[in-house]
Amino acid sequence: xxxxxxxxxxxxxxxxxxxxxxxxxxxxxxxxxxxxxxxxxxxxxxxxxxxxxxxxxxxxxxxxxxxxxxxxxxxxxxxxxxxxxxxxxxxxxxxxxxxxxxxxxxxxxxxxxxxxxxxxxxxxxxxxxxxxxxxxxxxxxxxxxxxxxxxxxxxxxxxxxxxxxxxxxxxxxxxxxxxxxxxxxxxxxxxxxxxxxxxxxxxxxxxxxxxxxxxxxxxxxxxxxxxxxxxxxxxxxxxxxxxxxxxxxxxxxxxxxx
Amino acid sequence: xxxxxxxxxxxxxxxxxxxxxxxxxxxxxxxxxxxxxxxxxxxxxxxxxxxxxxxxxxxxxxxxxxxxxxxxxxxxxxxxxxxxxxxxxxxxxxxxxxxxxxxxxxxxxxxxxxxxxxxxxxxxxxxxxxxxxxxxxxxxxxxxxxxxxxxxxxxxxxxxxxxxxxxxxxxxxxxxxxxxxxxxxxxxxxxxxxxxxxxxxxxxxxxxxxxxxxxxxxxxxxxxxxxxxxxxxxxxxxxxxxxxxxxxxxxxxxxxxxxxxxxxxxxxxx
Numbered sequence: 385x386x387x388x389x390x391x392x393x394x395x396x397x398x399x400x401x402x403x404x405x406x407x408x409x410x411x412x413x414x415x416x417x418x419x420x421x422x423x424x425x426x427x428x429x430x431x432x433x434x435x436x437x438x439x440x441x442x443x444x445x446x447x448x449x450x451x452x453x454x455x456x457x458x459x460x461x462x463x464x465x466x467x468x469x470x471x472x473x474x475x476x477x478x479x480x481x482x483x484x485x486x487x488x489x490x491x492x493x494x495x496x497x498x499x500x501x502x503x504x505x506x507x508x509x510x511x512x513x514x515x516x517x518x519x520x521x522x523x524x525x526x527x528x529x530x531x532x533x534x535x536x537x538x539x540x541x542x543x544x545x546x547x548x549x550x551x552x553x554x555x556x557x558x559x560x561x562x563x564x565x566x567x568x569x570x571x572x573x574x575x576x577x578x579x580x581x582x583x584x585x586x587x588x589x590x591x592x593x594x595x596x597x598x599x600x601x602x603x604x605x606x607x608x609x610x611x612x613x614x615x616x617x618x619x620x621x622x623x624x625x626x627x628x629x630x631x632x633x634x635x636x637x638x639x640x641x642x
Numbered sequence: 643x644x645x646x647x648x649x650x651x652x653x654x655x656x657x658x659x660x661x662x663x664x665x666x667x668x669x670x671x672x673x674x675x676x677x678x679x680x681x682x683x684x685x686x687x688x689x690x691x692x693x694x695x696x697x698x699x700x701x702x703x704x705x706x707x708x709x710x711x712x713x714x715x716x717x718x719x720x721x722x723x724x725x726x727x728x729x730x731x732x733x734x735x736x737x738x739x740x741x742x743x744x745x746x747x748x749x750x751x752x753x754x755x756x757x758x759x760x761x762x763x764x765x766x767x768x769x770x771x772x773x774x775x776x777x778x779x780x781x782x783x784x785x786x787x788x789x790x791x792x793x794x795x796x797x798x799x800x801x802x803x804x805x806x807x808x809x810x811x812x813x814x815x816x817x818x819x820x821x822x823x824x825x826x827x828x829x830x831x832x833x834x835x836x837x838x839x840x841x842x843x844x845x846x847x848x849x850x851x852x853x854x855x856x857x858x859x860x861x862x863x864x865x866x867x868x869x870x871x872x873x874x875x876x877x878x879x880x881x882x883x884x885x886x887x888x889x890x891x892x893x894x895x896x897x898x899x900x901x902x903x904x905x906x907x908x909x910x911x912x
Contacts, residue, residue, distance in 0.1 A: 385761065393758050400744060400755050407746040407787070476738035477759060478717040633720035640719075641670045641682075 385480070394483050398490035416495045417502050424450050431567055439569055441600070444510055448595050449566040451499050456532055456588060457557040459492035463536030464553045467544040471639040481628050481635045485540040489532055507599055520604050524594045527614045531587060534621040541628055544635050547642060564589040587613050660732055660811055660842050661692040661715060666724035667866075668710055684710045686866040687724065692811065692844060697837045699857030699874060700846045701881050707866045708846045712736060712813045715844060734811035735760070739800035745789035749780055749799050752788055756803040770806050777832075778802040779825070794822050801829050812836065814845045850878045 385393075406412040424447050432442060439445050463485035467474070470484040508514070542549040564570075564586055570593050573579050583590045583606075590613065594605035628635065669683040685707045692698055692715075700708050713719045714726055716736045728734060738760075743752050753774045757767035775784045778798040788796065814833070830852075837843050837856055847853050853860060853874060860877040862870040870877050 389761075389763055392764055396755060396758050396764065400747060400751060403751070404744040404746040473759065474718070475713070476718075476736050478735070479759070633718070636718050637670055637720075641672070 390480065390483065394486040394490055397483070397487035398494065401487065401491050402494055413498075416498045420451050420454050420499050421502075423454060427567055439572075441510070444507060444512070444600065445569070445596065446567055447503055447506060448599060449564075449592050451496075451503055452528070452592050452595055453561055453564060453566045453588070455492060455496045455499070456528070456535075456591075457560065459489050459532045460535045460539055461554055461557055462492070463488045463532075464539030464543045465550060466536075467540045467635060467639055468547070468642075474636050474639050478632075478636075481540070481544075481632050482537060482625055485536040486533070489529075489536050492532070493529065512599060515602050517598050517602050517604055520598050521595070523607075523610060523614075524591065524598065524605060527610055527617070528591050530614060530621060531591065531617045534617040534624065537621060537624040537628065541624060541631075541635065544638050544642075560586075560588055565592055583609070587617075657693040657695055658729060659691055660694050660696070660729050661734060661844075662725075662727050663688055663690050663711075663714070663721075664725040664727070665689055666711075666714060666721040666726060668707075668714065668719065668722050670722075684866055685714070685721070688863070688866070688868055689724075690861055690868065690871065692842060694842055695840055696859065697843045697845060697857045699853040699860040699878075700844065700863060701848070701850065701853055701860060701878065702863035702869075703885075704848075706863045708863055709815055711863070712815055712844065712846055715811070716813050728811070732810040734813060735807055735809040736813045736815060737804045737807055739797070739804050743788055743796075743800070746787055748786060749778075749784040749788055749791070750775070753784075753799065753803045757806050760804075760807050762806065774799075774802045774806070777805070777828075794825070798825055801825075805832060811842045811844065814843060816847055850882050854878050 402413075406415075409415055411418065424443075427446055427450060428443060431446070466484035466488045467481055473479065474481075504514075539549070539553050543553070563582075565582070570582050570589050571579055573582070583593060590606075590609060594610065597603040597605055665687045666685055666689070667683070667687055668685040669681050672680050672682045688707075688711065690698075700711060702708050710719065713736070714721055715734050717734065718736070720726075743756075747755075750771060753771055754764075754767050757770050757774075758764060762770065775781075778784070778795075778801075780795060780799060783791065783795060788799070791799070834856065843856075845853065845857055857874045859872065860874040861868055862877050862881045870880055
């Protein structure tokens, strides 16, 4: 299978899955944006009414954090289960196992595109104008996507070999939500050392902050750190893709017999 | 190979070797509370050869490893011991029904996805669609969601999209028992067309008569081993006789058990 054939197949699987999903619900495609907005609404009520957040413009601050976190968490969790769920196909075809997490992550990319457009509309409505710094969104989104691919592929391999990894990954995503500044500001921790520590060692916190720096504070992200993250996750992605290719038949046996 | 294996191998045909299994075994770990320390042995040192243009049948009872053998030939699974070799540049693939069927989508969408999964580009897959619509005789239902289809319509769509597979070694697993009598005939004719051509086929089926009609050579698998191999009529007859004998033995054992129970009841009453 050539690379273009492989990519278009993953894309077709993603599009078909989106279409099937939309046909399953009365509100169809609208759920792509209703769901993340409902999450934001719940968090907004909790943090403004009950916990009384002091964060300036908390609604857009929370929207950026929550939308990016949800994209990462849902795509990685669903990708982690994708080889196991694809065992019907695996039993009949000798296909690359990376196809399954890739299709799921591609599906999440389409949904996220709609969420991004709506987020930008809300930002503009709230007086955050489009500036030249918005160009930095392109490398940030690219690194974010590579990060999701790398984590999704690793998750899919682990869950296929030992199913017990799946609840651990779900729990890990909850941990990441609390640790990555989804509803708190990483630059407001009281000590610059603490902020540095979180931004250096938690890639999701760095990515969330990079989006906020561009969209809310019109500031470019730390390009050196962004490049370092890109290289780390690209290396991880290439490494896990190689492992998945080498162990394709072992993964098939695990998917079919575990 | 076990001692009771009767291998009446015909002289090797004078055609190129397409695929060879050499002492292939496959086992995997199951849960701990099963026998053999949780190791389930599906195939046990199976050897066989497939030549160009062959129509090789594989018969045997349920669970003897027929489908696993096809999966190893298709490259889906790797043997845990032994060796599989395919002639350089040749491809082997399973004829698979209902690939990636999503009930909410139309027959057309599902056929497109199935053709792409079988290796067609999007353009090639789109070109196949009208052919699939016509052969499957689905008419306007081709545009309807698959969840509205009857079992027969599903089978027709599945078989027709599967027929689009173009490989050097076609591996067929019980797909000719699809749809109603009319479509079964049509499916069989389409399959025969392939077989009488140059297509190399490995064919798994329970239907002994179908194997006799379609295959030139047959392998009988039992408990993961080759029990007999050779001319299709000879092997299928031996298999049928074995099935008949084991069935009779089963009936006899049942009868003896019932008699024992009856005697025990009479003694208890007397």
